[in-house]
Amino acid sequence: MEPLRGDETTVGETTVVARGCRLERAPVRAFLETDARPRFYWAAGTESIAARGSAATVTADGESRFADVRTAVEALFEGCSVPDDLPSAARPRLFGGFAFHNGDHDGASPWTGFPSAAFFLPEVQVTVRDEDAWLTTAATGPDAAAEAAALLDDWRDRLDTLSGRESPGPPGITRRERTPTQAGWRDQVGAALESVARGDLQKVVLAQSLRVALASDLSVPDVMERLSRTYPDCYRFMLSPEAGGTFFGATPERLVSVRGRTVRTEALAGSTGRGDTPAEDEWLAAELLDSEKDRHEQKLVADAIRDQLGPFATTVRIGDRTVRRLATVQHLRTSITAELGTDEHVLSLVEALHPTPAVGGLPPDAALRTIRETEAFDRGWYAAPIGWVDAAGNGTFAVGIRSAVATDREATLFAGAGIVEDSDPDREWDEVQLKYRPILDELE
Ligand SMILES: C=C(O[C@@H]1C=C(C(=O)O)C=C[C@H]1O)C(=O)O
Numbered sequence: 001m002e003p004l005r006g007d008e009t010t011v012g013e014t015t016v017v018a019r020g021c022r023l024e025r026a027p028v029r030a031f032l033e034t035d036a037r038p039r040f041y042w043a044a045g046t047e048s049i050a051a052r053g054s055a056a057t058v059t060a061d062g063e064s065r066f067a068d069v070r071t072a073v074e075a076l077f078e079g080c081s082v083p084d085d086l087p088s089a090a091r092p093r094l095f096g097g098f099a100f101h102n103g104d105h106d107g108a109s110p111w112t113g114f115p116s117a118a119f120f121l122p123e124v125q126v127t128v129r130d131e132d133a134w135l136t137t138a139a140t141g142p143d144a145a146a147e148a149a150a151l152l153d154d155w156r157d158r159l160d161t162l163s164g165r166e167s168p169g170p171p172g173i174t175r176r177e178r179t180p181t182q183a184g185w186r187d188q189v190g191a192a193l194e195s196v197a198r199g200d201l202q203k204v205v206l207a208q209s210l211r212v213a214l215a216s217d218l219s220v221p222d223v224m225e226r227l228s229r230t231y232p233d234c235y236r237f238m239l240s241p242e243a244g245g246t247f248f249g250a251t252p253e254r255l256v257s258v259r260g261r262t263v264r265t266e267a268l269a270g271s272t273g274r275g276d277t278p279a280e281d282e283w284l285a286a287e288l289l290d291s292e293k294d295r296h297e298q299k300l301v302a303d304a305i306r307d308q309l310g311p312f313a314t315t316v317r318i319g320d321r322t323v324r325r326l327a328t329v330q331h332l333r334t335s336i337t338a339e340l341g342t343d344e345h346v347l348s349l350v351e352a353l354h355p356t357p358a359v360g361g362l363p364p365d366a367a368l369r370t371i372r373e374t375e376a377f378d379r380g381w382y383a384a385p386i387g388w389v390d391a392a393g394n395g396t397f398a399v400g401i402r403s404a405v406a407t408d409r410e411a412t413l414f415a416g417a418g419i420v421e422d423s424d425p426d427r428e429w430d431e432v433q434l435k436y437r438p439i440l441d442e443l444e
Pocket of ligand 1 (some may be wrong): 205251268269270271331358359383401402414415416417418419435
């Protein structure tokens with residue numbers, strides 16, 4: 001098939017040209033296993049995207065990182081030429097995310113190579129939506145058009161013959177190191193409960209980390225394929241920046257998506273396990289829906305999101321509280337939809353919403369301070385926005401929970417729990433162990 005062509009545009013010094021064509025076959029795992037940096041994978045609903053190489057990279061640091069990324073992304077897309085007949089799914093997007101904390105993210109192990117914010121326009125992108133697949137390439141500089149076309153020819157041929165290795169399966173675990181220990185956790189939760197009792201805090205989400213040594217090499221693309229079967233309704237993501245490890249996960253939580261003037265988000269908080277039988281499942285779900293502590297914890301999140309959306313929205317609708325049932329855990333959830341008063345870039349909403357009290361706490365500043373003072377590890381990109389943005393300022397960002405960062409023969413998993421009045425440290429400990437399951441099950 002003939003590649004779709006667009007005119008070249010030059011803005012300042014930068015010319016960005018994208019090319020695209022349909023694909024007969026899209027061997028996504030094999031494509032992701034080809035050695036390249038950066039790499040990105042994203043799957044949500046019936047769409048999955050795999051991307052490698054960078055035609056342009058945007059990074060930012062410090063307090064203004066959200067606005068700085070937005071400005072750079074807008075400038076990049078302004079200078080980007082895209083064939084008119086490329087369907088929306090295959091049009092260029094920037095993929096990336098942010099570190100959880102503003103400011104002093106130092107990128108120490110295991111987060112080496114993960115800046116405070118990093119986005120890239122892929123050199124090569126494979127998009128699958130329902131039954132259709134496309135290849136998109138992009139290049140910059142004076143020869144951008146020729147380079148994008150050459151990449152398209154090259155990768156169309158390579159994808160035709162590329163086949164994945166046999167799935168190696170989970171690598172196995174030889175050693176585990178928990179931070180904190182259960183005794184340490186009791187102390188941390190106890191101190192947080194005292195702050196709640198004093199009225200300094202309403203809620204704080206404290207996290208733990210679990211560092212595991214792996215018995216054999218880990219293929220994250222292989223993990224992604226398995227997670228798509230176990231967690232088909234979650235956002236499955238993987239990002240390897242230019243250098244360092246690979247951050248990956250299967251999160252049930254959407255931070256925000258923007259399509260035109262419609263904003264969708266959710267309040268997800270309050271957790272329980274899965275039962276061994278359907279009856280036990282129902283019983284646990286009913287108990288969760290009935291739990292005053294969990295309803296309070298979830299309502300704090302819904303109310304805070306409504307307030308955070310207030311300045312942008314003409315209407316905010318909060319749905320009924322339901323139970324979100326996943327393979328290993330159940331949560332309380334309400335969907336939240338808002339209509340914007342004016343056009344807004346998705347990154348403005350990401351900035352306004354992150355971190356929601358589902359992963360931070362209330363009041364936000366006191367909760368973030370408590371998190372920094374309590375947790376003896378860097379959250380890095382855990383519980384932070386990860387997703388994509390397009391030329392129109394639309395995009396979707398998930399909350400990077402149920403996740404881990406893999407470096408060589410190690411992986412570090414993260415999981416947290418909301419501490420509110422009446423939280424019990426040992427129950428919260430058990431809840432955190434449940435939240436490790438999605439990733440741990442793929443490693444053990
Ligand atoms: C913080 C995590 O999950 C969040 C905390 C929840 C809770 O405290 O009940 C529930 C869902 C998530 O919003 C995590 O999975 O690490």
